[in-house]
Amino acid sequence: MSTRVTQSMLNQNILFNLQRSNSAMAKYQEQLSTGKKIMKPSDDPVVAVRSMYFRSSLNEIDQFKRNAEDGLSWMISTDEALDEVISVLHRVRELTVQGLNGTNGENERKAIAEEINQLKEHLGEIANTQMAGRYLFAGTDVKNPPYRMDDSGTEKVFLSKNEGKLELQVGPNNHVQINVPGVQVFNHDGNGGVFNVLKNIVTEFQSENSQSSDLLSELDQQLDHVLQIRADLGARMNRMELSTTRLEGLELSAVSMLSKEEDADITRVIIDLKAQENVHRAALSAGARMIQPSLVDFLR
Numbered sequence: 001m002s003t004r005v006t007q008s009m010l011n012q013n014i015l016f017n018l019q020r021s022n023s024a025m026a027k028y029q030e031q032l033s034t035g036k037k038i039m040k041p042s043d044d045p046v047v048a049v050r051s052m053y054f055r056s057s058l059n060e061i062d063q064f065k066r067n068a069e070d071g072l073s074w075m076i077s078t079d080e081a082l083d084e085v086i087s088v089l090h091r092v093r094e095l096t097v098q099g100l101n102g103t104n105g106e107n108e109r110k111a112i113a114e115e116i117n118q119l120k121e122h123l124g125e126i127a128n129t130q131m132a133g134r135y136l137f138a139g140t141d142v143k144n145p146p147y148r149m150d151d152s153g154t155e156k157v158f159l160s161k162n163e164g165k166l167e168l169q170v171g172p173n174n175h176v177q178i179n180v181p182g183v184q185v186f187n188h189d190g191n192g193g194v195f196n197v198l199k200n201i202v203t204e205f206q207s208e209n210s211q212s213s214d215l216l217s218e219l220d221q222q223l224d225h226v227l228q229i230r231a232d233l234g235a236r237m238n239r240m241e242l243s244t245t246r247l248e249g250l251e252l253s254a255v256s257m258l259s260k261e262e263d264a265d266i267t268r269v270i271i272d273l274k275a276q277e278n279v280h281r282a283a284l285s286a287g288a289r290m291i292q293p294s295l296v297d298f299l300r
Contacts (some may be wrong), residue, residue, distance in 0.1 A: 014283070023278040027254075028273035031264040038262070052257040061251045064170050068244045071168040071178040076262040077239045078136050078180050081129045082230045085185065088119050088126070089223045092198060095119075096215055099205045113205035120198040124156055127186050140164030146182045158186040158195055180233055185226060194222040200293025268282050 041048035069214035098104070099112040127137050127147040139162030146160030165292030166179040193224060197218045204215060 017283055018280070019147065021283055022041070024276050025273060028269050028276060031269045031274065032266065035264055035266070036262050037264045050261045051258060054254050054261065055073070057254045060172075061247055061254060065244065065247050065251070067168040068170045068240055068247060071146065071170065071176060072237065072240050072244070074131060074136070074166075075233060076180045077129065079129045079230065079233055079235065079237065080180075081136060082180070082185070082226060082233065084126050085123065085226055086223065087228070088123050089194070089219065089226065091213065092116055092119055092201070093223065096201055096219060096289060099201075100215070109205040113202045115121065116198060117202045118203070120202070121156075123186075124158075127158055127182055128189050135182075137180065137185060138162060139179070139181040139183070140166060142166075145184075158182065158193060170247070174243060176236060176240050176243065178236075180229060185229055188225055194226075197222055242291065255266055263300060
């Protein structure tokens with residue numbers, strides 16, 4: 001027994017097919033306007049899951065890159081401060097050699113002592129170098145100045161004993177130390193360090209006879225130690241720069257993979273849209289022929 005097809009059923013089928021054609025054209029037009037293959041996860045769950053994974057990876061890489069940039073800025077500031085420390089110590093060495101010359105009179109020695117004393121105070125200012133309100137050479141105690149008045153309030157000394165490491169994560173399993181604890185630079189011997197050496201030099205030159213042969217050797221030991229610390233910092237800076245380069249490569253790969261998953265092939269979309277428009281016109285034309293004339297059409 002065959003099913004009876006009425007005019008109403010034909011009309012409903014025509015409207016349904018036209019609506020489906022409109023939806024297809026709307027989809028292609030949306031892809032053209034956004035440049036994306038999918039607008040919501042239900043369009044293609046597999047692509048949506050992959051896109052979420054790549055976007056998560058990009059967010060993680062972006063955070064690692066920010067960490068690397070912040071860490072490198074901290075390390076560059078530290079390196080500049082260490083360079084200034086070395087310059088100060090070189091100048092102190094020149095003055096010490098000059099002061100140990102037996103031809104100097106009392107006034108000359110006192111003038112040299114005063115200049116070295118001023119360089120010692122400048123070294124204290126370097127020890128208190130800050131970046132964004134945080135002390136570079138304070139270990140993990142970045143809010144308190146490492147070079148300050150002692151408990152008696154008589155003179156400034158390097159009081160910080162904090163040797164904590166500041167590390168930043170620049171990869172899934174990559175942590176890089178960005179700081180140089182000041183105690184390793186200014187008081188590595190635990191006996192006042194470079195400040196104590198400079199203080200002894202000043203005391204020697206303020207006395208009537210300044211013939212100590214240990215002054216230069218002690219100063220050279222401090223200078224060599226700072227040079228060694230700066231070399232270690234330079235190696236870590238190179239590692240940080242390599243990590244940054246690697247992150248940029250990973251970011252490029254993730255962006256490329258995300259583009260393959262999400263971005264629409266514009267040429268193909270235009271062709272599909274044009275084909276769908278042709279189908280839509282044909283459907284409209286066929287529907288117009290299938291709809292029977294009404295009584296109104298006969299009364300015209």
